[in-house]
Amino acid sequence: MAGTNTGYGMDLLRFATAGSVDDGKSTLIGRLLLDSKSIFEDQLEAVEATSEAKGYDYTDLALLTDGLRSEREQGITIDVAYRYFATPNRKFIIADTPGHVQYTRNMVTGASTADLGLVLVDARQGLTEQSRRHAVILSLLRVPHLVLAVNKMDLVDYDEVVYEKIYAEFTQFATKLNVPDLEVIPISALQGDNVVTRSENMAWYSGPTLMHHLEHVHVASDRDLIDARFPVQYVIRPKSDEFHDYRGYAGQIAGGVLKPGDEVVVLPSGMTSKIAKIDHFDTEIPEAFPPMSVTIHLEDDVDVSRGDMIARVKNAPSPSQDIDAMICWMTTKPLQPRQKLAIKHTTRTGRALVKDIQYRLDVNTLHRDQATNELGVNEIGRVTLRTTVPLLCDPYSKNRTTGSFILIDEATGVTVGAGMING
Template sequence: MDLLRFATAGSVDDGKSTLIGRLLYDSKSIFEDQLESVEAASQARGTEYTDLALLTDGLRAEREQGITIDVAYRYFATPKRKFIIADTPGHQQYTRNMVTGASTADLAIILVDARKGLSEQSRRHATIASLLRVPHVVLAVNKMDLVGWSEDVYNAIYKEFTEFAAKLDIPDLTAIPMSALLGDNVVDRSINTPWYGGTSLMHHLEHVHIASDRNLQDVRFPVQYVIRPQHSEARDYRGFAGQVSSGILKVGDEVMALPSGMTSTIAAIDGPSGPLESALPPMSVTIRLEDEIDISRGDILCRAGNHPEPTQDLDATLCWMDSDALTPGRKLGLLHTTRMARALVKDIAYELDVNTLHRNPEATELGLNSIGRVKLRVTTPLLIDDYADNRSTGAFILIDEATNRTVGAGVVREH
């Protein structure tokens, strides 16, 4: 079975946590003690029904306010596919949390309250999903039971969203009318929407095609750790552990180690359960080479005729995640794949209004949760691809060297 990572997004009270709770409940993916705990918590809050949102809203502040604050990850599986869910917050002040949850997602579910229609946060999250190049987006028109299952309401919201999405880069858009609280069109098709000819959300999640979304052409294997066992039986073992970012690696393939430029042949690929003949993203494996080449953490294995060019100048779209504003001239740590470097902020080209897509070229700083385009200069040449070609090797995070806090996340547009 393959793995689908998806994130939920939307405005406050649009039903993100309830939807995930319904998915987990109707797919029989929660334990009895979990359900009993949620039922008890629901009774304590005085609700007349079991509040399935409590399955993901685990923080005390979340349950008190009825909102999502942190990114909650949940895992479940059906007979057809495994899933990792990232339940992201709806508040504008938690935009950075939404960026975190969507950065690795194959699919984003953007919920819209059928009573309220498209909100600023709906547009904001659609823009972020586009910037992060999430290949599949589902527009979930929720709470349809509160508008009498009106087809006209659904069509109006769908039309407004598609007109806005036309300005973005969203390759695959699917719209589903539903009621997360009652379960209509979540796992099973609903009899309340005879005018809707599509599938349920669960059916779409199980069958959406994601294999072609991964880059299988450009081999990139950032080395995370060099394995050298010390016991006598495996004294000759020397492997390079890491996660395949893109491409397909096979035993017998010729690879180049960067930045040294030395080439060798793959002698063996070791997985968690034993030897493998090949490895593809996002598998974590250990690679052994025929020749003794000096390779360390931060190096990248790739093809001799297809490799990233070292660069020190980055043009990137950045989400700023710190309360102290980002200004030109600031020096920060930069983590790209498994390599650390120091970076200087040379210029802020513009700040992006993610609600209107308006660019403000007069911006002199980026505040908390702001998104803008910046130019960076790094002290050590990095082996970076454009984010459009490779979501793994085209992304980075910025770190405050004094406090070791993650203060920014960026994707490379040009280098």
């Protein structure tokens, strides 16, 4: 997963942006792309020409990222737009998520793999209901780092009092949430203040610029490097005579560190063996850790198949068929008790029965509506499920990979829900 330097490539940070309409999110992303020199000259020339044709006395950086806006308004695209850029220090993947309440499911999709959440507020408007909702969703999804970017400071004359008021209000609100790391940065995306270069207009602010924070926020230790988890995705048994003894298990490390010689257990069978070697592409490596994709070889010829999990003998997840989880419902037909759905957890698939809907969570007020008997589209609630196969899971608070799952409509094959397992 993101945000870790695997030792086999440049450090990567995934971050999700969220904001209300016209708070400058597109302009901010445009500014990051421009100032990190991640756009082509002809792109910039086209944007400058369009800005001039519209009579603007500035370059409208939002035009760099607003290609999807017209489609979105027509209802064609309601997905997450992913954008990529890099600096000498780090590679970045931006999940640009729509801000409206009807796109909650898209924000959940974009933020589910993010290392950092970036919430924009307009300095003139202050905190809105949407700002709070975005922070709640990022907190629910256990995004470990949160940045509140107070944008359009140029329109309030770079007033420190305006910033301090928003800072105080948001930090007070954040005490109700699970936000382990919070940074509040005053910026002007349009003018470039505190985005990449430090602002001379806000000498009163002594914190980092947004880009400096994105480049240096420490995310390597956000992973669970203690509890070894390796969901088997594919069994490699070449049919050629040259490799007739080759048997490897391919997948992505979901937690912990695995090394040759480690004693491991294969779940759910409970068979034990030792790791003989670990391959990363064509190279044998001394250890593997998240988010590396590797092939593991065992000393013994034990029965292993897709959906199994390799873990340490004395630190393995307990298989469970009764699942208590927070679910974001993603389709117009509501989720109701006794409903049957397909479930996919890491590389394991099965079927699930909805036993009970305990409550619906109001993501604006954090109120728990226990009288509800269904979850509508874009609603989040606490649900208990019974699965046909035991899931080899951990609490989502401990491991975001082994603690999450998706629910699928068996008739259509469409993903209808995303779940986070409670501890």
